[in-house]
Amino acid sequence: MSSSTVMPTTSSSYLSSSVMENNNHPDRQTFQKFFEFWMVEQEQHRQQLVSATKHRHGRRTINVAANQTTASEDEVETVLIPLIDRVMKHYEHYYSAKSKCAKQDVFGFLSPSWLSSLEDAFLWIGGWRPSMAFHLLYSKSGLQLEAIPLHHLINGISTDDLADLSPRQLVHVDGLQQSTIKEEKKITEMMAKHQETVADASMVELSHMVTELIMLKSSHTDSACLNGGGAEVEKERVDTTLALKEEGLEVILQRADDLRLRTLEAIVNDVLTPTQAVHFLIAAAELHLRLHDWGKKREAQIRCPQNSTT
Amino acid sequence: MAGICCELVESETSAPMEPTSRTLKRRKMELMPFKFMADVSVSSPVECSRKRHKLDLCSPSSSSASSLLLQSKRDSRVESCESKSQEENEGAKCNKEAWRLNNHDGEKSTNDAVQVYSPKFGMTSVCGRRRDMEDAVSIHPGFIQHEGSSASNQNLHFYGVFDGHGCSHVAFKCKDRLHEIVKEEVEVEKVDEPVVQWKETMEKSFERMDKEIQEWCDGIKTSNCRCELQTPQCDAVGSTAVVAIVTPEKIIVSNCGDSRAVLCRNGVAIPLSSDHKPDRPDELVRIEAAGGRVIYWDGPRVLGMLAMSRAIGDNYLKPYVISEPEVMITDRTDDDECLILASDGLWDVVSNDTACGVVRMCLRAQRQPSPPGSPGSEAVVRSAASCENSDKACSDASILLTKLALARHSTDNVSVVVVDLRRNYNQV
Numbered sequence: 001m002s003s004s005t006v007m008p009t010t011s012s013s014y015l016s017s018s019v020m021e022n023n024n025h026p027d028r029q030t031f032q033k034f035f036e037f038w039m040v041e042q043e044q045h046r047q048q049l050v051s052a053t054k055h056r057h058g059r060r061t062i063n064v065a066a067n068q069t070t071a072s073e074d075e076v077e078t079v080l081i082p083l084i085d086r087v088m089k090h091y092e093h094y095y096s097a098k099s100k101c102a103k104q105d106v107f108g109f110l111s112p113s114w115l116s117s118l119e120d121a122f123l124w125i126g127g128w129r130p131s132m133a134f135h136l137l138y139s140k141s142g143l144q145l146e147a148i149p150l151h152h153l154i155n156g157i158s159t160d161d162l163a164d165l166s167p168r169q170l171v172h173v174d175g176l177q178q179s180t181i182k183e184e185k186k187i188t189e190m191m192a193k194h195q196e197t198v199a200d201a202s203m204v205e206l207s208h209m210v211t212e213l214i215m216l217k218s219s220h221t222d223s224a225c226l227n228g229g230g231a232e233v234e235k236e237r238v239d240t241t242l243a244l245k246e247e248g249l250e251v252i253l254q255r256a257d258d259l260r261l262r263t264l265e266a267i268v269n270d271v272l273t274p275t276q277a278v279h280f281l282i283a284a285a286e287l288h289l290r291l292h293d294w295g296k297k298r299e300a301q302i303r304c305p306q307n308s309t310t
Numbered sequence: 311m312a313g314i315c316c317e318l319v320e321s322e323t324s325a326p327m328e329p330t331s332r333t334l335k336r337r338k339m340e341l342m343p344f345k346f347m348a349d350v351s352v353s354s355p356v357e358c359s360r361k362r363h364k365l366d367l368c369s370p371s372s373s374s375a376s377s378l379l380l381q382s383k384r385d386s387r388v389e390s391c392e393s394k395s396q397e398e399n400e401g402a403k404c405n406k407e408a409w410r411l412n413n414h415d416g417e418k419s420t421n422d423a424v425q426v427y428s429p430k431f432g433m434t435s436v437c438g439r440r441r442d443m444e445d446a447v448s449i450h451p452g453f454i455q456h457e458g459s460s461a462s463n464q465n466l467h468f469y470g471v472f473d474g475h476g477c478s479h480v481a482f483k484c485k486d487r488l489h490e491i492v493k494e495e496v497e498v499e500k501v502d503e504p505v506v507q508w509k510e511t512m513e514k515s516f517e518r519m520d521k522e523i524q525e526w527c528d529g530i531k532t533s534n535c536r537c538e539l540q541t542p543q544c545d546a547v548g549s550t551a552v553v554a555i556v557t558p559e560k561i562i563v564s565n566c567g568d569s570r571a572v573l574c575r576n577g578v579a580i581p582l583s584s585d586h587k588p589d590r591p592d593e594l595v596r597i598e599a600a601g602g603r604v605i606y607w608d609g610p611r612v613l614g615m616l617a618m619s620r621a622i623g624d625n626y627l628k629p630y631v632i633s634e635p636e637v638m639i640t641d642r643t644d645d646d647e648c649l650i651l652a653s654d655g656l657w658d659v660v661s662n663d664t665a666c667g668v669v670r671m672c673l674r675a676q677r678q679p680s681p682p683g684s685p686g687s688e689a690v691v692r693s694a695a696s697c698e699n700s701d702k703a704c705s706d707a708s709i710l711l712t713k714l715a716l717a718r719h720s721t722d723n724v725s726v727v728v729v730d731l732r733r734n735y736n737q738v
């Protein structure tokens with residue numbers, strides 16, 4: 001865990017110190033470390049979010065008793081909103097770091113080594129599927145709704161959580177979901193098209209040419225027909241051809257990440273009330289953190305089955 | 311009992327009061343959904359709300375249900391209160407909100423003039439956990455008006471839910487056309503007879519609807535749905551249709567497919583349609599008599615393909631799958647409380663009884679007579695609630711049913727229409 005000289009304390013300080021060290025070329029390991037820091041911070045945020053809801057619940061009971069339902073407005077502004085902003089900044093930070101690092105190594109970001117194979121199995125273009133956010137919202141909202149007796153709902157007892165989605169909010173969510181799915185499909189299609197170019201004429205021709213060269217090399221091992229210059233030219237052609245593929249992937253990954261962040265921001269900032277947003281962000285963090293844990297544990301189990309008692 | 315409505319207003323007022331950073335971000339982000347909604351489809355609801363087709367509701371026969379959430383207004387007194395409180399509470403945010411139709415101050419005068427009696431209703435239609443939205447809802451209060459009669463409550467109202475399969479275009483065609491076809495049929499018939507023969511009229515209308523779909527399929531393929539380029543697949547697209555026409559005396563429900571209409575009468579749920587499933591005994595006989603087969607493949611399916619025995623469209627399964635509706639005519643009574651029309655996204659997870667119970671309680675939550683000797687404060691809250699949106703209760707009921715369906719893991723699109731049938735209450 002101590003690859004850099006100064007022990008960094010946050011994901012951002014880690015990334016900036018590593019980038020400095022490596023001449024602005026963060027590598028795969030750098031991002032892996034960044035990711036680990038980021039996950040620790042996400043857990044801290046999760047705890048802050050949870051305590052914000054608890055604090056609020058305590059206050060609300062008092063408020064209800066005192067028949068002042070609007071008294072907690074202050075708290076929304078002074079506590080919840082700054083906290084939500086902080087959590088959202090943290091997500092933004094993740095994506096800007098990712099985007100920076102992905103420029104050097106897009107292949108690595110499409111099959112991230114820092115994720116478990118469990119998380120890997122649910123990846124869509126190097127990250128979570130944007131439409132998943134709506135399922136998360138509906139599932140959490142459903143769980144919170146089911147937790148309330150039906151007659152309470154009908155009588156309009158406010159729960160102030162995701163069970164409380166208003167007609168307006170539901171309509172907004174629905175519209176957002178449909179446009180997100182549309183965009184997601186568009187990017188999937190882009191990816192499909194780009195993946196197909198792995199067998200385009202340039203690639204087929206190049207792979208044939210290089211194969212021929214290898215054959216030639218093996219049959220004339222001692223002849224001087226292949227000098228170093230030929231190998232140089234070959235490597236250069238491979239690099240330029242692959243660079244085109246890489247560029248395309250980079251654009252697609254960027255669009256996918258943009259959609260992820262935009263979806264999250266739209267749900268949190270546009271649709272939900274601050275209190276609801278807190279519940280949503282908790283659910284998102286829990287799912288993310290636990291999936292990562294479970295995946296890591298499974299992998300450890302598979303690697304050494306005898307150690308898997310717990 | 312301010313009910314759900316007060317709490318709604320409350321939660322919404324919090325939005326404009328947020329501090330700048332968040333508000334700014336909101337502003338910024340708010341543009342985003344519109345930006346990418348703009349290319350969704352030709353009949354994008356955003357278009358409608360931008361151009362404020364909100365007047366639609368005032369002119370009763372226009373196509374009003376292009377929105378996802380509709381609320382009818384009729385009592386101008388109630389409405390003026392409602393508009394005012396909404397304007398105050400939501401201000402500009404209300405205008406920005408797409409897909410929701412509301413009458414605003416400027417339009418009120420028109421509304422007074424065209425004041426038409428129509429039952430209050432609420433409607434919700436969401437994509438839910440599906441990746442495609444194939445449900446469509448069509449609501450046309452006063453789609454047929456009896457001119458000359460002094461009582462404006464001679465008008466007929468149209469409510470329809472269409473659950474598409476294969477693609478959404480059949481459902482959307484039904485939404486756009488079926489009420490017009492029914493109107494034409496009724497008018498043609500009225501020349502000969504003063505009393506409408508509803509069974510024949512509805513059967514004829516469904517037949518015409520189905521023909522139109524066929525012709526449209528055979529002709530120009532100008533739709534913007536995903537099957538547009540795959541001509542052969544156009545035949546494998548269809549939709550359910552459950553349509554309720556509410557007259558002053560009767561409810562005429564015509565059904566084709568597995569969407570459903572349920573009447574709540576004196577607390578009892580009475581289904582007004584019977585789902586067309588391939589394993590329904592009489593449907594099974596009919597399919598087999600026509601030479602078809604019902605094969606169990608993830609449930610009973612006609613030829614192992616379609617999980618319903620009747621539908622509009624689905625040319626490839628004719629004559630086993632037919633578009634002929636079953637028409638059920640019910641006399642309205644004073645005990646009638648509400649009518650619920652919904653797609654199977656609701657009925658798969660919520661029983662008729664539960665749905666009726668929920669809607670009934672939502673409607674009652676707003677009209678409970680103040681108990682004798684109740685404190686004054688409660689009376690104030692109550693009048694504020696009834697003064698608010700006149701059919702807020704219906705809307706709340708439809709939204710609550712939708713949320714319940716989603717909570718119970720409905721995996722389909724969910725569309726719910728709730729119509730308030732209480733007479734003494736409606737005709738203030």
